[in-house]
Amino acid sequence: MAQRYRLSKGGRIDRDRLIDFTYDGRKLQGYQGDTLASALIANGRHLVGRSFKYHRPRGFLAAGAEEPNALMQIGTGARTVADVKATQVELYQGLTASPVNAWPSVKYDLGAVNQAFSKLFPSGFYYKTFMWPHSAWHFYERVIRSAAGLGKAPDKPDPDFYDKRYAHADVLVAGAGPAGLAAALAAGRSGARVILVDEQPETGGSLLASRDEIDGKPGTSWAEQAVAELRAMDNVRILTRTIAFGYYDHNWIALLESLTDHLAEKPDDVPRQRFWKVRAKQVVLATGAIERPLVFRDNDRPGIMLANAAQSYVNRWAVKPGETAVLFANNDGAYQAALDMKAAGIQIAAAVDLRQDPSGPRTEAARAAGIDILAGHAITETQGGHRVNRIKVAPMSEDGKQLAGSGQTLECDLVAMSGGWNPTVHLHSQSRGKLRFDSDIASFVPDFAVQAERSAGACNGTFGLAAVLAEGETAGRAAAEAAGFSPAAANGHYKAASDGFTPARWLWLTPSTKPVGHGGKHFVDFQNDVTAADLHLALREGYTSVEHVKRYTTTGMGTDQGKTSNVNALGIVSEYRELPIEELGVTTFRPPYTPVTFGAWGGRDVEEFFDPTRKTPMHSWHERAGAAFEDVGLWKRPWYYPKAGETMHDAVQRESKAARESLGVLDATTLGRIDIQGPDSGEFLNRIYTNGWKTLKPGFCRYGLMLGEDGMVRDDGVTACLGENHYLMHTTTGGAADVLAHLEEYLQTEWPELQVYLTTVTEQYATAAIAGPNARKLLAELTGDIDVSPEAFPFMTFREGHVAGVWARVSRISFSGELSFEINVEAHNGLHMWQTIIAAGEKYAITPYGTETMHVLRAEKGFIIVGQETDGTVTPMDLGMEKLCSTKKEFVGRRSLTRPDMLDPNRKQLVGLLPDNPKDILEEGAQLVETVRPEPPMAMVGHVSSSYMSPTLGRAFALALIKGGQHKHGQKVYAPMTGDKTIACTITSPVFFDPEGERLRG
Amino acid sequence: MLLIPCPYCGARAENEFGYGGEAHKVRPETPENLSDGQWADYVFMQKNTKGTYHERWVHSQGCRRWFNVIRDTLTNEIQAVYEMGETPPEVDTKTYL
Ligand SMILES: [Zn+2]
Secondary structure, X not given: OOOXXXXXXXXXXXXXXXXXXXXXXXXXXXXXXXXXXXXXXXXXXXXXXXXXXXXXXXXXXXXXXOOOOOEEEEOOHHHOEEEEEXXXXXXXXXXXXXXOOOOEOOOOEHHHHHHHOHHHOOOOHHXXXXXXXXXXXXXXXXXXXXXXXXXXXXXXXXXXXXXEEEEEEXXXXXXXXXXXXXXXXXXXXXXXXEEEEOOOOOOOHHHHHOOOEEOOEEHXXXXXXXXXXXXXXXXXXXXXXXXXXXXXXXXXXXXXXXXXXXXXXXXXXXXXXXXXXXXXXXXXXOOOEEEOOOOOEOOOXXXXXXXXXHHHHHHOOOEOOOOEEEEEEOEOOOHHHHHHHHHOOOEEEEEEEOOOXXXXXHHHHHHHOOOOXXXXXXXXXXXXXXXOOEEEEEEEOOOOOOEOOOOEEEEOOEEEEEOOEEEOOHHHHHOOOOEEEEOOOOEEEEOOOOOOEEEOHHHHOOOOHXXXXXXXXXXXXXXXXXXXXXXXXXXXXXXXXXXXXXXXXXXXXXXXXXXXXXXXXXXXXXOOOEEHHHHHHHHHOOOOOXXXXXXXXXXXXXXXXXXXXXXXXXXXXXXXXXXXXXXXXXXXXXOOOOOOOHHXXXXXXXXXXXXXXXXXXXXXXXXXXXXEEEEEOOEEEEEEOOOXXXXXXXXXXXXXXXXXXXXXXXXXXXXXXXXXEOOOHHHHHHHHEOOOOOOOOOOEEEEEEEXXXXXXXXXXXXXXXXXXXXXXXXXXXXXXXXXXXXXXXXXXXXXXXXXXXXXXXXXXXXXXXXXXXXXXXXXXXXXXOOOOOOOOOOOOEEEEEEEOOEEEEEXXXXXXXXXXXXXXXXXXXXXXHHHHHHHHHHHHOOEEOOHHHHHHHHHHOOOOOOOOOOOOOOOOOOOOOHHHOXXXXXXOOOHHHXXXXXXXXXXXXXXXXXXXXXXXXXXXXXXXXXXXXXXXXXXXXXXXXXXXEEOOXXXXXXXXXXXXXXXXXXXXXXXXXXXXXXXXXXXXXXXOOOOOOHHHHO | OOEEEEXXXXXXXXXXXXXXXXXXXXXXXXXXXXXXXXXXXXXXXXXXXXXXXXXXXXXXXXXXXXXXXXXXXXOOOEEEEEEOOOOOOOOOOXXXX
């Protein structure tokens, strides 16, 4: 029968809107306003998952964010989401769901065989079982991962988009229960900008699930009125379906607003989620409290749930979580759940109370209502395969440590348990606010705040509706005042019940007929299957700090982050160690409070918006020419230009040969450029670079090496002296921003007396480097006003004039080892220049080449690339560039070069490598050894930094850094590769081509 | 996410800034006169105080200027900001064990 467990009236559901959904392949129905959890309960479904380690049948423990068991796979295809708590899923037409942790089905679960082998899963089972023998890990891992498997990731790209939004608030109120609403009203009425957030689709918090009254009317009506007043205020923003999940420094709060997950039809123009980043002057935390389970034998069967959850299902969703219930409690407040269940027609078989002498207003009301109370009793055993059907209860000794006398058996299909309440102190703790243990409620409450925040209501350890409302009101007023507003005096007090949930009795571990660990399981952490026996074992093995116990047993480390388990675990550790809880401390709460999708973190910054793309003015030509592109920093650089049928190797060989034999052209626009001016520019360069700059005259260029203060090479490039006190520095493509920052830092912090002005001009120029024996001839054809003869235009100089009819600065520098000119024009003339060069160069078979050929050409010359031959641990001496380090002046990093470690002759030094087999191309990054052994470890002496096939040399070659390599030319090293292959090489000078530099100077 | 009051632009979010470590470490005028140990101390070592700490920040995504911040490194309270080369203002020195 459809919705057999739906109550005939009540609940915050819309009975006119029937909703079809599919659960585990079955078609079911619920109502608008249901959660997936309440709809399943309406249909009598309690078995909703299998536990993580033992695959025990599990049902709903809770009705909210703290649910550890009911993890669902929601939806199908690209939108499927794993590990969503059924208690947090709003029902919508066509929803499909299945439990994540069951195979082949939740009823017939193969993994349950794990239960039989539960001795294999003690505390630290990952560490113990799988570490030895080493080979067994692979076996265990495969079996366990396939059996456990927490859900499936979608196998298609996310069809949704996500938004980010920044906001400011005078007062942010987290939680729209009674305390939060009272706080928001008080702050809002003062005129403060208030943001009120709540994770639920409607405001009201605990009032939605209770029958308590405020000011003589139902709490839900009061909440509706409060929200109506708040909505009418322009200065108040209410965000529902929005969870405050992170509290960061300086009152920076992260919110996750869910916009489409609850909709059957997902609109195209609405983001799935919106990530709010709120900077609040003041924060009021009104996040409520989470009920604590009781730890007793086999307390995990479906049908055993928190008393407040049972109460919520009855009151808020009008479903019966059972026909016959037993209340198992240690406090007075829980009796209201029994009363509400009874009012809804659920039989209350008995109230099993750990207290010797149960008292309190709700207890009395229950007694008056005829509920049978078993004082000083414990549940000692539970039975039932897929659902609890019978429990055994027995009286306890006065100290509650053991049983005293025989008990009785009770038939029931629901156990509503309550071990008291834990204030939800997560956000307070995340904000680095301190906690203290409050022995009245046996839990942690906020002690003092570090940031501008205050807690109000249950999250502050305040229970009793009247006190909660008053505290909310006070907190809202105080927050508004602290934010600079003047709230009017409160108009009277809210009238509501004043009792909290005490009196209570704290027994962390409920005794059973057998000692803990010797019969049944006393679960503490339901999601990670951690039992009291596991905690005891960890303590016996010497893990005494709570942080260690937590990690060793994995208590509190599931997707629920221990919302129901942490304090119970502390209580059990405290009892075992005979230390008060306050001396144990508490584990740290970290964001996020509930899981946050990667999509929300990414927001719109995905795909082409992830990073900006920089393109040179010639980019369109490269695209038309069919170039393959390489990312260098943010730039897209042509990598090589394959012709039809060519591989990358073919193209690079052809391009390299062309540059050496006739003429090549490279787009060199991406080099960083910094314009340096001011009377002290020369002095500044002298301090920044290792070599001397004071003698450089206008019209000349010089190569410079830049170190960090630690003596390590950080950048290199050519700087041109454009005029008196005017230079143009070139940096590596990827290093431009860092170099500018480095220069600015020294100018502003160390040498503010220097008058130097830096301007980044990278984007102002387009550059084409023409290289090859025919480079001069081509340039001569393209310019009318620059004398290109070797005498008039020597190496390492530049000339200004016109090329291709536009203004140009031409530098005679070479990174290829060929006769080469770098033609710089204004960026907007770049494409024109490039096309003119290509057209005029046709007679020389001009060949555009990309970065790969550039690398081959420069490596043949032994020219380094910073970031390839260097990695932040390489000095100029390591590169054989000590001649570039002036001994006559101070420069950044100089002092470090004489530290003992820098003078060690056994440092890794730059060398060339020639593989014995000229066809063996070494892998860049390959490790090198002098003695090959059958298997690792082998003593490594260095690594390959660059490796290519050279058409000019007719063989493979490489650059490498090898310990003491400068003195090992001619010796052998070996690169052991995967498989049995080993590549033998001879160490050589790193300069393979034209060592005298005749070509580039010619 | 700290809210950092740039002396030139006003309060801005931390991700606009770069961190520069301990402030008032003056680069030695004549490093060659320093022992290896003294130089290594300058290059590599920072006080990294728990409590009131004088440190340098740069507004990289804003005015690109360097300035000094006095921050309680435990609570992240920013106690003062001041320009490069300025004498640090007096603040309550917070210390912790
Ligand atoms: Zn600024």
